[in-house]
Amino acid sequence: MPDNSSIRQYYLNRLDDTQDGQKPGPKVPLGIGRLIADCFAMLFRKLPIVLVLSFWPSLLGVLLSGSLVGIRYTIGFEDVASGTASGPILLSALVDILVYAVVTALLVRPVHDVKFNRPVRISRDLVPALKSVFPISLLILAQTLMVMLGGLLALFIPGSVLFGIIGFVFIGLFLIAVIWAYAAWSVMPAAVVVEGAGFQGLSRSVALTKGYRWPIVAVIAPVWICSALVVLATAALTGLVESIAGLSAAVVLFAVADAIGTSLVGIIVSILYIRLREIKEGIGVDRVAEVFD
Numbered sequence: 001m002p003d004n005s006s007i008r009q010y011y012l013n014r015l016d017d018t019q020d021g022q023k024p025g026p027k028v029p030l031g032i033g034r035l036i037a038d039c040f041a042m043l044f045r046k047l048p049i050v051l052v053l054s055f056w057p058s059l060l061g062v063l064l065s066g067s068l069v070g071i072r073y074t075i076g077f078e079d080v081a082s083g084t085a086s087g088p089i090l091l092s093a094l095v096d097i098l099v100y101a102v103v104t105a106l107l108v109r110p111v112h113d114v115k116f117n118r119p120v121r122i123s124r125d126l127v128p129a130l131k132s133v134f135p136i137s138l139l140i141l142a143q144t145l146m147v148m149l150g151g152l153l154a155l156f157i158p159g160s161v162l163f164g165i166i167g168f169v170f171i172g173l174f175l176i177a178v179i180w181a182y183a184a185w186s187v188m189p190a191a192v193v194v195e196g197a198g199f200q201g202l203s204r205s206v207a208l209t210k211g212y213r214w215p216i217v218a219v220i221a222p223v224w225i226c227s228a229l230v231v232l233a234t235a236a237l238t239g240l241v242e243s244i245a246g247l248s249a250a251v252v253l254f255a256v257a258d259a260i261g262t263s264l265v266g267i268i269v270s271i272l273y274i275r276l277r278e279i280k281e282g283i284g285v286d287r288v289a290e291v292f293d
Helices: 004-019 032-045 047-069 086-115 122-160 164-185 188-195 198-209 213-245 247-281 285-292
Strands: none
Touching: 032 047, 032 086, 032 213, 032 247, 047 086, 047 122, 047 247, 086 122, 086 188, 086 247, 122 164, 122 188, 122 198, 164 198, 164 213, 188 198, 188 247, 198 247, 213 247
16 A cells, blocks of 8 residues: 555645646536435434534534623524624634534544444544644635625625616625535535645635536535524523523533534535545545545
């Protein structure tokens, strides 16, 4: 078996080839239903491992956000206080980005192990995953800022230049563009962790998802909806839990729900990445998994 450095160089060469458009992959079906089914099957089949990896980042995120904007607001008990400055709210949003980056980075390698029927080794995966958190977080922040800038333009132009139905059409087109862009960037975290793509993760994701953006939306949308429903349903129950077992129990319950919801998204990102590598580059999950040895 080749050493780890040669495998990584191989992946970097494939990255350049894919970006230059020299080796386009065959147009084969993505397999929307199978990918969604694999995501939920993996969550339930490996729920203890998923919670071991995702609960503590989620709990720390809830506590940190609670210290910024109030714990009762964070877990859905009440609206943010009217006098709360915008700074803590923005910092709380950054905490959410960091939690997503940590959880997704921690799940990428275990998802590959499960797909390849290999034992999950958390101790082996922990440090490399955490090293990927910084570039993933910055790239997600860059995505968010680009979307926010586009949103400001979408609101400004119809209000100042266009009117009526034309303005609504413009905003609708912007929303479609946001969804398309998210699909284009969707597998960035997995590319950063697996290939060590670093800040090239966005361009790598764009290359891998080319030609499959709308099928990717069809895969991710149901998972995102289920993820949000898990968190919202739990938030509705936290009041009852607090009345029975106290605020601490409600916080833990919310953190568990947040961990499951975030893990769903992290799992589907990893599964999509594996599938796109198979389609675009003819690399099976066994070849992708070699980089972890």
